Structures are given as C-alpha cells and as structure tokens.
Amino acid sequence: MSKFQECLDTYDKEFGKLKVKYDKKLLTAVAKGCGPSIYNKDASKVASGDKDEMERLKKSFLIKKLGLKDSPKLDEGIAAVVKIMGSSNRNKYRAMFYYLLVKHFRKASVYK
Numbered sequence: 001m002s003k004f005q006e007c008l009d010t011y012d013k014e015f016g017k018l019k020v021k022y023d024k025k026l027l028t029a030v031a032k033g034c035g036p037s038i039y040n041k042d043a044s045k046v047a048s049g050d051k052d053e054m055e056r057l058k059k060s061f062l063i064k065k066l067g068l069k070d071s072p073k074l075d076e077g078i079a080a081v082v083k084i085m086g087s088s089n090r091n092k093y094r095a096m097f098y099y100l101l102v103k104h105f106r107k108a109s110v111y112k
Contacts, residue, residue, distance in 0.1 A: 007031060007038050011096050018085065022099065029111035030102060031095035033065070038095055045090070046097045048082045061098060066107045077104045 001009075008028065015022050037043040047053050058078065062068045081100040085092045102108055 003039055004031070007044075007093075007095070011093060014091055014093060014096060020084065020100075022103075023108075026102065026108055026111055027095065027099050030099045033111065034095050034098065038093075044094055046092045046094050048078075048085075048087065048092060054078060057097075062101065062105070066102070066105060066110055068105060068107075077101060080104055 008024075008031065011027060011031070012024075031038055046057065058070070058074050062074050062077070063070055068074060078101070081097055081104060082092075084100055085097065102111065
C-alpha cells in the first residue's frame with residue numbers, strides 16, 4: 001500500500017470518528033493539493049490554537065488557493081471547521097481541514 005493511500009485510510013477513520021460523510025474523490029484531490037506536507041508528522045496537522053498558522057492558512061489557502069476575499073467570513077469558516085473537528089482534537093489533519101473548508105465555502109470547483 002502506498003503512503004498516500006495510508007494517509008487516505010487515516011482520514012477515512014478520522015472522518016468516521018467525527019461521523020462526517022465526505023466525498024472521497026474531492027478529499028483525494030485536496031490531499032494531493034497539500035503535497036508532501038501530508039507525510040510530515042508536524043506539517044500534516046493544523047494547530048488551530050496557533051494564530052500565526054491560522055493567518056497563514058487564511059492567506060495561502062483560502063485567499064490564494066480558493067480565491068476568496070479577505071473578510072470576517074473566512075475566520076467564521078475556520079471556526080466552523082474547528083468546531084466540526086473538535087478544538088481539543090489533536091489530529092486535525094491538514095487535508096481533512098482543507099477539505100472541510102472547501103466544502104464550507106462551496107469551492108469544490110477549484111479541484112475539478
């Protein structure tokens with residue numbers, strides 16, 4: 001089994017724990033878009049309590065990648081995803097976090 005498939009299997013288990021239904025094809029595309037960061041223990045997870053990381057995520061992913069305008073709605077979207085994944089959950093995998101943001105902002109077309 002490839003390392004990429006192992007990551008997808010991990011995300012499947014985590015979504016199962018969260019009781020979140022997801023689109024496997026879209027998750028696969030989002031995970032590929034994350035690049036090699038999904039294989040790095042530290043980079044593969046999002047530290048939602050780190051304000052600097054949340055600001056980088058907003059600028060590089062939401063604004064640059066998804067093409068959204070900077071507004072309070074972006075922070076609300078991030079907060080919604082943190083709520084879904086659980087603020088105390090230490091396994092906020094980057095690909096899953098990004099996937100949930102894509103769904104929240106209805107930007108799946110970016111990955112088509």
